[in-house]
Amino acid sequence: MTREQYIQRVKDIMINKNPYGMYHKQNFDTYSSYGEMTPINSNIINNMPASQIILSEEVYEMLLAVQDVTNSTNHEFPFFLYGKEVADNIIEFNEFISSSNNRQSVEANFNANMIENLQKKVNSNLNNGFVVCHGHSHPPIGSFHQNFSLGDFTSYMQMNQDNPVFKNKQVELTSCLITSTGDINFVFYDNQSNNFYRFINVFVKDKDNNLKPVNCYGLNQEQQYYNRQMR
Numbered sequence: 001m002t003r004e005q006y007i008q009r010v011k012d013i014m015i016n017k018n019p020y021g022m023y024h025k026q027n028f029d030t031y032s033s034y035g036e037m038t039p040i041n042s043n044i045i046n047n048m049p050a051s052q053i054i055l056s057e058e059v060y061e062m063l064l065a066v067q068d069v070t071n072s073t074n075h076e077f078p079f080f081l082y083g084k085e086v087a088d089n090i091i092e093f094n095e096f097i098s099s100s101n102n103r104q105s106v107e108a109n110f111n112a113n114m115i116e117n118l119q120k121k122v123n124s125n126l127n128n129g130f131v132v133c134h135g136h137s138h139p140p141i142g143s144f145h146q147n148f149s150l151g152d153f154t155s156y157m158q159m160n161q162d163n164p165v166f167k168n169k170q171v172e173l174t175s176c177l178i179t180s181t182g183d184i185n186f187v188f189y190d191n192q193s194n195n196f197y198r199f200i201n202v203f204v205k206d207k208d209n210n211l212k213p214v215n216c217y218g219l220n221q222e223q224q225y226y227n228r229q230m231r
Contacts, residue, residue, distance in 0.1 A: 001161070003154065007036070010153045010196075017195050020044035028150070036151030039144035042185065042217050048197035051089035053174075053186050054211065060204040062096040066178050070137040077178075078110050081133035082121055085172060091131050092205070126170045133186070134159060135176035146179045146218070148187065153196060156189050167191060174199075183215050 001009070014024040023044055031038045055063070059081060066077045083093035097118075099111050110118075122132065134156065138145040156175045160166045166173040169191075177185045186199040200219060203211040 001158075003158070006154045006158050006161075007150060010150060010157055013195055014040065014153075018044065018046060034150075036149060036154065037144075038150040039147040040150060040153060042147050042198070045148075045187065045196060045198040048089060048188060048199050051197075051199055051201060052091070053199045053202045054090070054092040055184075055202070055204045055214065056092070056094040057204060057206055059093050059096050060214065062098075063178055063184055064182065066098075066137050067180070067182050070139050070178065071180055074139040074141060076139065077137045078114070079135045080110075080114060080118055081135060081176065083131045083133070085129045085131055091172075091174065093131070093133060122165055122171050126165065129172075131172045131174060132166075133174045133176050135178065137178040138180065140180035146181065146183070148177055148185070152177065153187075153189075156187065156196075160189050160191055181215075181218075183217060185216050 011024075011028055015021040015028070018024060020041075023041065027041055028038060062079075066079060069075075070077050077098065079096060079098035081093040082095040082097070083091055085091050097114060099114055118132065122130070136152075152175070156173075160173050165171050174186055174188050177183075177187070179185065184202055186202060188197045188199070189195075190197060198217060200217060202214040202216045204214055205211055
C-alpha cells in the first residue's frame with residue numbers, strides 16, 4: 001500500500017469503526033489543509049478493555065526526561081520501549097532506547113542505530129510475548145500538540161502492516177506519545193479488529209512492586225491518586 005492509501009485507511013477506521021465517527025469526520029474535514037498534521041481527538045479514541053501498561057521506574061524517569069528535552073528544545077524526540085505482555089492486555093515495559101543525535105531534528109526520526117537495535121531485539125524475541133513500543137514526543141507548538149496526528153496513526157499502521165513480524169503478531173507493537181504537559185499516551189492498532197485503541201490505565205512500578213498511576217490523556221490519574229492518599 002502507498003502512504004496515501006494508509007492515510008485513507010486510517011480515516012476510514014476512525015470514521016466508520018468508532019462510536020464518535022461523525023466527530024472524527026468533522027475533524028478531518030475541518031483541518032484537511034493540515035495534511036498529515038491533522039489532529040486526532042484523543043478524547044474519543046476507543047478504550048482498550050481490561051488493560052494496563054506498567055512502566056519500570058527507570059523507563060518512567062526516561063520518559064519524563066523526554067518531556068523535559070522536548071519542551072526545552074521544541075524538537076520531537078523518538079524512542080523505543082521494550083517489554084513483555086505478562087497477561088492478556090497487560091504489558092510491562094522495562095527498557096528504553098533512543099539516541100541523542102535525534103535532538104537536532106524538529107521531527108522524530110529513528111536513526112540507523114535505533115533501527116538496528118530494534119531488529120536485533122525483535123529477532124531474538126519472536127513468539128515469546130515480546131512487545132515493542134514505537135514512541136515520540138510533541139513539543140508545545142501549535143494548538144493541537146496534545147493530540148496524536150493523522151500522520152502518527154498512519155505511521156503506526158504502516159509499521160504494523162509492512163513488517164511481517166508485527167503483522168503476524170510474532171511480536172506485538174504499541175505506540176506512545178509524550179505530551180508537553182507530561183501525559184504518557186499509549187495507543188494500539190489491532191490488525192485483527194482493524195481498529196485503534198487507547199490505554200487509559202498506565203502505572204509505574206516501584207522496587208516494592210507497588211503501582212502508582214501515571215497521567216495519560218488528560219485524565220490526571222496521578223493527582224486523583226494523591227488526593228485519595230491524603231484523605
